[in-house]
Amino acid sequence: MNTALFDRVSNVQADLLVVFVPSEGVLPESTAWVDGNADGQLLQLRESGVFKAGLGQTLLLPSVTQDFSQPVLLVGLGKGEALSDMQARKVVAAVAGAVKGLPFAEVALASSALQVKNRTASEVTALVAQWLNEGFYNFLGFKQDDAEKATKVTTLLLEGSEESALKIGAATASGSAFARQLGNLPGNVCTPSYLASKAQHFEEEYGIEVELLDETKMDELGMHCLLSVGRGSDQPSYLIVMHYRGGEEGDAPHVLLGKGITFDTGGISLKPGAKMDEMKYDMCGAASVFGTMKTICELKPKLNFTAVVAAAENMPSGRATKPGDIVKTMSGKTVEVLNTDAEGRLVLCDALTYIERFQPKSVVDIATLTGACVVALGSVNSGMYANNDDLAADLKAASQTSGDKIWQMPLDEEYQQQLDSNFADIGNIGGPEAGSVTAACFLSRFTQSYPWAHLDIAGTAWTGGAAKGASGRPVALLTRYLLDKAN
Known part of the structure; x- marks a missing residue:
């Protein structure tokens, strides 16, 4: 699977955009940009309790508004504090679990919103690239319906600038x-x-x-x-x-x-x-x-x-x-x-x-x-x-x-x-x-x-x-x- 970087959510072209939502407080920059283009629907979903943004909770919006028809996957961060390694891994696993069965080839992840305790931006990039790719693993080759189980995702795009860290994470996976x-x-x-x-x-x-x-x-x-x-x-x-x-x-x-x-x-x-x-x-x-x-x-x-x-x-x-x-x-x-x-x-x-x-x-x-x-x-x-x-x-x-x-x-x-x-x-x-x-x-x-x-x-x-x-x-x-x- 191809894994690459993008600089800003506003510049990325993908079949599916994944953004992170804390259960309270201000939205991360990338999520706020999507919310602004979606007439505030993301905040409305959170405040109404339709999407409570619990840790690892996901909600797929196939088309947000008529003007912003980009499919978006919302992923909850819980209370929005810096995550432990275990919590971050749970969130990334939730992304992979939600995405790998969907009919999207290119998936962009607004990963700069993931703050992990005692981790540098480089380390977070490497770990997210590794964990996300690992989440797409399937054991294939021995069941008659294996072709149906194979993911349609061919490209993963992560937000950031740490190219060497991305390569380490993807190669480790x-x-x-x-x-x-x-x-x-x-x-x-x-x-x-x-x-x-x-x-x-x-x-x-x-x-x-x-x-x-x-x-x-x-x-x-x-x-x-x-x-x-x-x-x-x-x-x-x-x-x-x-x-x-x-x-x-x-x-x-x-x-x-x-x-x-x-x-x-x-x-x-x-x-x-x-x-x-x-x-x-x-x-x-x-x-x-x-x-x-x-x-x-x-x-x-x-x-x-x-x-x-x-x-x-x-x-x-x-x-x-x-x-x-x-x-x-x-x-x-x-x-x-x-x-x-x-x-x-x-x-x-x-x-x-x-x-x-x-x-x-x-x-x-x-x-x-x-x-x-x-x-x-x-x-x-x-x-x-x-x-x-x-x-x-x-x-x-x-x-x-x-x-x-x-x-x-x-x-x-x-x-x-x-x-x-x-x-x-x-x-x-x-x-x-x-x-x-x-x-x-x-x-x-x-x-x-x-x-x-x-x-x-x-x-x-x-x-x-x-x-x-x-x-x-x-x-x-x-x-x-x-x-x-x-x-």
Whole structure:
């Protein structure tokens, strides 16, 4: 979808004009201009109670007056005070929800009326461009009436002058949509081989360098921990490596690593049947890495960035890894697999060792790792662990700017003893207490040679139940983190 800027409402040409109305007090300049051309009808609608302008309330005026026949969508701002991020997002979501089913191709949004607490005009432009584009996402391709659901909107116009911010917001939404689409695909379509093919498409489209390590190559490298996860599946596992080289030649990259379990049955430690369909989302860490790569390729910042995806399918079969099996990691450490459903850390640990060869400036892994993180933080914050204070601070700053929330969790040495094993160097689970923490502790044992952070997105990567769908998080956070590094 094309996204562009306009300077004033009086100058814009569009099929639909969207203006914002507070529930009390004076109208914003752009809304007042429309009200003046509409013989005061907007104020009359508010004062009569026909349109109370509650937060996110909408009212479509197909034709305001005979002289001003421009279709106008009114959107309520509530009491008209500066909005929180959550309120602003609700308002923008209301716009997208109201507009995407309408027969208008060009939509102009008088977005300068949106005042958001502790946000610069540039940040508001980027966030509105991102959230509005995200609001038009539909999962298409599997229903007979998909053609009818596709939006007619082709162009979004925002009021403002922050061109670079607009590009960041629109590109972030593009990457988020890519991540959501990958996440929402069923497990019989989105396999490890499918993810490998998407990396090859990126290579063709954007000219990045792609390496695909198949099972033979991983076996030669000693990545038996990663291979143990996919052993029960008929789908081959892959380590997918994508290099974006926008910085100085030879400059060490920043690395993102995504957990790509394209379907997780739990293996021999089989999950309950209820909601097991949602385990197609166990590759949302990988999806966010793909989405971030797409955004970075569109924005072309000056930095070197490597994306790594550890892709496997966790299935039970006669070949599957069993509880009590001991496998050797690429690092040489041995792992007693006490529970085959704690498989994410098994694919990530070998990938973390492989990443050492890049001598990275930083490494951030992203994984739907533990149900314990959902218990701790719900669906608001992603859990963040780090072995480096500067990296943690950089991620927190990127989180604040992007509005993609994280919360730092402890990585105290005392938790490590929960991973002790009688028979191997380390057990792959640490008991019922602090499950998200001990999972991060497991990964930390493979990250001593570089600054590292771990994002547990089990609670934020998708929504379950009737509203089931991938969120696209944390593409916005990761994009902002990398752009800050480029700047």
